[in-house]
Amino acid sequence: xxxxxxxxxxxxxxxxxxxxxxxxxxxxxxxxxxxxxxxxxxxxxxxxxxxxxxxxxxxxxxxxxxxxxxxxxxxxxxxxxxxxxxxxxxxxxxxxxxxxxxxxxxxxxxxxxxxxxxxxxxxxxxxxxxxxxxxxxxxxxxxxxxxxxxxxxxxxxxxxxxxxxxxxxxxxxxxxxxxxxxxxxxxxxxxxxxxxxxxxxxxxxxxxxxxxxxxxxxxxxxxxxxxxxxxxxxxxxxxxxxxxxxxxxxxxxxxxxxxxxxx
Numbered sequence: 001x002x003x004x005x006x007x008x009x010x011x012x013x014x015x016x017x018x019x020x021x022x023x024x025x026x027x028x029x030x031x032x033x034x035x036x037x038x039x040x041x042x043x044x045x046x047x048x049x050x051x052x053x054x055x056x057x058x059x060x061x062x063x064x065x066x067x068x069x070x071x072x073x074x075x076x077x078x079x080x081x082x083x084x085x086x087x088x089x090x091x092x093x094x095x096x097x098x099x100x101x102x103x104x105x106x107x108x109x110x111x112x113x114x115x116x117x118x119x120x121x122x123x124x125x126x127x128x129x130x131x132x133x134x135x136x137x138x139x140x141x142x143x144x145x146x147x148x149x150x151x152x153x154x155x156x157x158x159x160x161x162x163x164x165x166x167x168x169x170x171x172x173x174x175x176x177x178x179x180x181x182x183x184x185x186x187x188x189x190x191x192x193x194x195x196x197x198x199x200x201x202x203x204x205x206x207x208x209x210x211x212x213x214x215x216x217x218x219x220x221x222x223x224x225x226x227x228x229x230x231x232x233x234x235x236x237x238x239x240x241x242x243x244x245x246x247x248x249x250x251x252x253x254x255x256x257x258x259x260x261x262x263x
Contacts, residue, residue, distance in 0.1 A: 008207055008208070009207060009208065009209060010191055010207040010209060011051070011071075011072050011075060012072070012074065013205070013207070014052055014072070014074045014075050014077075014078045016193060016205055016207075017051070017052060017075070018052050018054065018078065019166075019168055019173055019193075020054075020166065021052075021054055025054075026054070026057075026058050027058075028237070029054070029055060029058045029237075030058035030059070030061050030062065032236075032237040032238050032239070033058060033059055033062060034062055035238045036234060036238050036252060036254070037062075037254075040110075040142060040254075041109065042064055042109040042110045042141075042142065043063075043064060043065060043109050044064070044065045044067070044108045044109045044110070045059055045064050045065070045066050045067065045108065045109065045110045045111075045112065046066075046067040046068065046069070046103065046106075046108045046110070046111045046112070046136060047066070047067070047068045047069075047112050047113070047114050048068075048069050048070075048095070048097040048100060048111065048112070048113050048117075048129075048132075048133060049069075049070055049097055049113045049114055049115055049117035049118075050068030050069065050070050050075075050076070050079055050092070050114070051070055051072070051075045051079065051114075051115055052075050052078040052079045052082065053066075053068065053078075053079035053082050053083065053090075055114040055115055055146075056068060056112075056114055057079070057082055057083060057086075057088075057090070060083075060086070060088045060090075066083075066088075066090045067090060067091050067092075067103075067108065068090060068091075068092050068093075069092065069093040069094065069095040069097070069100065069102060069103070070092075070094065070095070071094070071095070071096055073094055076092045076094060079092060080092055097113060097117070097129050097132065097133070098121065098125050098128050098129050098132060099132065100132040100133070100135070100136060103136050106136060107136055107137065107138040107141070108136055108137060108138065108141060109137075109138060109141045109142065110137070110141060110142040110143075110144055110254075111133045111134075111136050111137045111141070111142075111143060111144070112133075112143075112144035112145060113129070113133070113144075113145040113146075114145070114146055115146070116146060116147050116148050116250070117145075118145055118147060118214070119147060119148065119150065119211040119212055119213065119214065120209075120210070120211060120212070121212065122212050123212060123214045123218060126214050126218065126219070127218070127222050130143070130219065130222050130223070130226070131226075134226050134257070137257050138257070139257060139258065139259050139260035140256065140257060140258075140259045140260075141256070141257050142254050142255065142256055142257065143223060143228060143253075143254070143255050143257065144252065144253065144254040144255075145219070145252070145253055146236050146250065146251065146252040146253075147214075147250070147251060147253075148211075148249065148250050149245070149246075149248050149249055149250060149251055150211075150213030150214060150215070151213075151215055151216065151246065152246055152247065152248070152249065153179070153187070153213065154181075154185075154213055155246075157181055158179060159178060159179050159180075159181075160176065160177070160178060160179070161176070161177040161179065162175075162176050162177075163175040163176070163177075170197065171195050171196065171197055171202075172195070172196040172197075173193060173194075173195055173196075174193070174194045174196070175191065175192070175193050176191075176192045177189050177190065177191050177192075178190040178192070185212075185213065186210060186211060186212050186213070187210075187211045187213060188208060188209070188210055188211075189208070189209040189210075189211060190206070190207075190208055191206065191207040191208070191209065192204070192205075192206050193205040193206075193207075216233070216245070216251075216253070219253065220253075220255075223255050226257075227257065227258040228255040228256060228257055228258070229255065229256055229258065230255060230256040231253065231254075231255040232253065232254050232255070233245065233251055233252070233253045234251065234252055235248045235250070235251055235252075236250045236251050236252040
């Protein structure tokens with residue numbers, strides 16, 4: 001029997017991944033961070049799943065020094081070019097967030113994982129990643145991540161997720177996701193991009209992503225065990241008015257590490 005070739009990951013195609021980028025979107029992300037972080041004293045920020053930097057580089061406009069690591073060298077290359085284009089270079093490292101030895105000896109005001117990245121690894125590896133991130137957070141600093149609300153997705157068994165179309169250089173771009181709920185509890189996201197010119201599809205791109213849903217409590221219990229407090233969970237973006245967690249599609253969490261005792 002002929003074996004079908006494996007689908008490629010979207011994160012192997014930084015050019016497609018970044019199609020949604022725009023100056024307007026960057027402005028919205030920057031203002032969302034400003035609202036979310038509030039008056040927390042954060043001067044240095046490490047994103048351990050920075051990708052092309054779309055979610056994190058806007059922090060530079062808030063006077064925050066950004067650092068980043070990611071598994072994809074292609075993503076990091078694109079991130080580096082974006083930062084240099086704005087004359088705001090960043091230190092970037094190629095690294096799996098389950099092993100952050102590349103940042104050994106450094107501490108940051110905030111260490112984050114953006115882009116729904118924690119769901120890519122098993123629940124056990126999520127806990128391992130939190131430990132790796134915690135080791136790089138200064139006393140009194142902050143742990144942060146964003147995620148799809150896996151609990152809501154598992155409960156509703158949603159299969160189709162349709163994005164509003166957008167335009168680039170006269171081409172209409174449509175994105176539809178089809179979610180396959182697997183017997184082992186994981187979820188396969190099938191991503192279909194279509195590109196239209198003059199009402200005709202001129203290009204198709206199909207990608208496959210595999211996720212391992214985890215409950216929010218998995219993270220909050222681990223943070224509590226590590227001594228974190230002041231846990232804040234808000235819809236992502238903050239402008240979403242919904243307050244019932246079970247109805248929030250995507251959320252962001254921030255928690256504060258305990259202060260070191262004075263000698």
